[in-house]
Amino acid sequence: MDNRKFEKISRALSDASRITVLQQFRKKQGCLYCAEITDMLDLTQPSISHHLKQLVDADLLIPEKEGRNVKYVLNQKVLDDYIDRLNAFKA
């Protein structure tokens, strides 16, 4: 992971709505449907779509189309790589 990608992931993580979304993945074994996410945030559908795009563009979520629904899967590998970069800051 290069610095540009680290920066992009950090930016994706720097928003209250997106943090809330990510926290819900634990309860659902790492995958959530778009509709479930829309239900849990008090935002319009386009806003939620925008936030999800940021998380997908940062590779934190992997979208999987199922008919007219979209299932988002948490990308644990990217999360682990990001954590490795954080640990590398330490002396």
Next chain:
Amino acid sequence: MDNRKFEKISRALSDASRITVLQQFRKKQGCLYCAEITDMLDLTQPSISHHLKQLVDADLLIPEKEGRNVKYVLNQKVLDDYIDRLNAFKA
């Protein structure tokens, strides 16, 4: 660490200059002087001061005044807490 603090740290980490600064701490055993940081970035002094303030406000760096110089120390504890929150996203 609450969500607001997690968000603040993420935002502090979402800038190329600030990432560069943090990466230098490893080479210097976790502490750097303001002047060293100013030397390594191609930005004006006020801009660098502003970036350092964001890292300090996020508690990633602890400023220690030494006469008219400032020594910045990397806050490993906050980094560890942040990593714990990231791991908590995982299923």
Next chain:
DNA sequence: TTTGAATATTTGAATGTTTCGATATGTTTA
């Protein structure tokens, strides 16, 4: 106690982000 060096704050312009309403795209079902 003035001078100079190191760092911080303020200001303003340019740019980026968040949000929403409207609309578009793609998919299932009647």
Next chain:
DNA sequence: TAAACATATCGAAACATTCAAATATTCAAA
């Protein structure tokens, strides 16, 4: 095929961030 549904994109308003120039503050040394 038409209607209903789920999600994405567009366009614009409100707000936040970044950067540099100018200025202020703090401290050490002369």
